[in-house]
Amino acid sequence: MTVLVLHHRGSLVSTPYGDWLADYDGDLLLITSREHLALAGEELPAPGGVFARAFAVEGYETSGRVEALALDLAREYDIRYVVACQRQDLERAAQLRDILGLPGQRMDTVRPFRDKVATKQRAEAAGLAVAAYRDLECAAELIGFAEEHGFPVVLGPRDGTGSAGPEILYSAGQLDEYLAERFDLPGPYLPDLMVEAFVPGSLCHVDGLVVDGRVVAAWPSEQQYAPASFATDTGPRLDLTLDLDDPLAHRLLKFAEHALDALGGPEHHAFHAEVFHTPDDELVLHGIACRTGGVTIRDTVRTVFGIDPSEASIRAQLGLPLPAWLTEQHVMPRRMSGRLALMKRPGRVVAVPEGAPPFPWVTRYQVFVTPGSTMAAAAHSSDFLLTALVAGADQAECRARLALVAEWFLAGLVLA
Known part of the structure; x- marks a missing residue:
């Protein structure tokens, strides 16, 4: 009755599998x-503690x-389940389930996500x-797509694993420069690069939990910034949940459920759907993942619903009990949430504010630099100087509170 955990990246301390599965009657194994x-500054767990065996793999x-x-x-071991929370592990876990004949998501259902x-x-x-799209096998296809x-x-x-964010080409001159200096396909037989038409408007995301094939908790948020501007936008980048009475929120929920039905996901999983809301009031699917989203999405869902989507999805996969209120009906948010991100910018860090912000409604706060370190411009969309989450009664209160956090932090930040 053993569970094998695949953990590609991130802190094990903040992903407490032992606490999540404390009532599981069997051993836990870890490969990380x-x-x-x-990078997380952590040691491999000692055997016989949370994990019966734990292994750290180079590369x-x-x-x-x-x-x-x-x-x-x-x-x-008598391995009964393979669990994985992160996108780089989803296919590996599915392949192992296929080989070992284990329950859970298989390759035929993971690939569409x-x-x-x-x-x-x-x-x-x-x-x-x-959006209009094409997977690319040569430069001529990219040129033809731009002309069309x-x-x-x-x-x-096309597998969505790039950490540098999207590459947006605004003109024929930029396309020529890209083809001459940076165009690269990983191989002639398994091309991984795709091109899409640019979709104007805001990027929204719907985050939630599916149990027994049914969405039991989900709510949308809207980014208040251009996602691809991470290298040049040094101002506060806000991501806010939509209010309960916002018609767009309920349209996004239905759209996300329609997308989940279309992709045919597993019986139990967290999900993160990204949807463009255009100036013409159209909803356009950008992508959807059968896992918890990155960049503090777990914390946002915890703030809004009082549940950890990764914990709940793993417990559901293993047949462990969930709170009755979570599975009886579609759960509505208990409160709203907002996220602040400040991107790195060139300079040497002289000082950052000491301690956490003096506000009781801050639910998460993390600084990614220390005095004495030198920053360059952000190289990818998660190259943060600071992230902070707040809770509030509605979007307006969350926005105001995020402004206070940004003001407090920037007042104590000193760059050479």
Whole structure:
């Protein structure tokens, strides 16, 4: 009755599998990344504690050692479940379930969420709007797409794993420069690059939880900034949940449920759907993931609903009980939330404010630099100087509170 946990990146302290599965009657095994464990400043858990065995793999992202180790463990232990919360582990976990004949999401249901071309194909077939797109096998296809659809065009990996954010080309001159200096396909047989037409408007996201094939808790938020401006936008970047009486919120919920139905996800999972809201009041699907979103999304869902979506989805997969109020009906938010992000900017850090903000409604606060460090411009969309989450009664209160946090932090930030 053993559970194998795949943990690609992030803090193990903030992902307390032992607490989440304290009532599970069996052993827990862990395979994690040596590099990301070091980045988090954490040690590999000692055997016999939370985990019966724990392994840190060098070069986790590309090493076949992960699969080899998992299969070795399956010969030694009675592994009944493989769980994974992060996008880089979803396919690995599905492949291992396929090989070992275990319950949970398999490759045929994970691919529509991981492959953006497959996502768009299924969404289109279900009548949902998506941006024009094409997967690329050569430069000529990119040029032809730009001629057909005009500029801007958006480039990115079709598996959605690029950490540098989308590449947006606004003109034929930028396209020529890109082709001459940066255009690169990973190989002639498995192209990973795709191009999409630019969709104007705001980017919204719907985050929630599916249990027994039904959405039991979900709510939308709206980014108050241009996602691709991370390298130049040093001002406060706000992400706010929509109010209960906002008609757009309920349209987004229905749109996300329609997309989940179209993709045919697993029985139990968290999800993160990204949807453009255009100036013409149209909803256009950008992408959807069968996992908790990144960049403090877990904390946002916890603030809004009082549940951890990753914990709840894992417990549901293992058949462990969830709170009755969570599964009886579609849960509505208890309160609203907002996120503040400040991106890194060039300069040497002389001082940052000491301690946490002096506000009781701050639910998460993290600074990513220390005095003496030197910053460059943000290199990717999660290259943060600061992130903070607040709780509030409505969007207006969350916005005002985020402004107070930003003012407090910037007053104590000193850059050379």
